Amino acid sequence: MSNPNWFSWYSFPFFAPLSGAVTQDIETNxxxxxxxxxxxxxxxxxxxxxxxxxxxxxxxxxxxxxxxxxxxxxxxxFGQKSGQTTPMRRLKTMIDTVNKIKDRHRQDADLEAKRALNDLKTVDPARYSEFIREYERRL
CATH class of the missing domain: 1.20.5 (Single alpha-helices involved in coiled-coils or other helix-helix interfaces)
Structure with missing residues (x-):
């Protein structure tokens, strides 16, 4: 046989102690x-x-x-002569953008809460009244 691994056909798997497969989770980031x-x-x-x-x-x-x-x-x-925007102006633009997004989410949450309360009032007026009393007590 010219194959250098001919003995692998006749050998059985042998593992020395602690030489088995090792799985290790290494996070590089x-x-x-x-x-x-x-x-x-x-x-x-x-x-x-x-x-x-x-x-x-x-x-x-x-x-x-x-x-x-x-x-x-x-x-x-900063930036007046070259017409560039300053970092402070860019920050203000970012803040305005974030505030608009927050306002939109507040409005959506407000509408969702109103819809849920109206649904509760329609489905279970007694529970609606109880909920309102509980809420007012927390304030």
Whole structure:
């Protein structure tokens, strides 16, 4: 036989102790794990709101300081000559976009709650009255 593996036909599987198959879950993307852990603590919207509020507050304080020193606030001067938008203006656009989306979701939730209450009132007026009393007590 010219096949160098001819003996494999006659051999039986032999595994030394602890030499069997090993399955190990290795996650190479540490950033993904970090994102998941952070997302458990705080949503993307909460993080965005916190960061945008902090930047706006910082901008207001720096603007007040600049005006007190007789200077033009930075967010008013960046990009004026070249026609570019400033990071503060882009942030304001982002904040406005997020606020519009939040408003739309609030309106949808409000309509859904009204529909559910109207359905409950139609189906079970006694339970509707009880629900309203419970809700008013919580306020």
């Amino acid at each position: 540490v950033g993904a794990r970090l994102d998941q852990d952070v997302a458990k603590k705080m949503s993307v919207t909460e993080r965005f709101d916190t960061l945008s509020d902090a930047v706006k507050e910082l901008d207001e304080k720096l603007g007040t300081l600049a005006k007190a020193l007789g200077q033009t606030p930075l967010h008013e001067t």
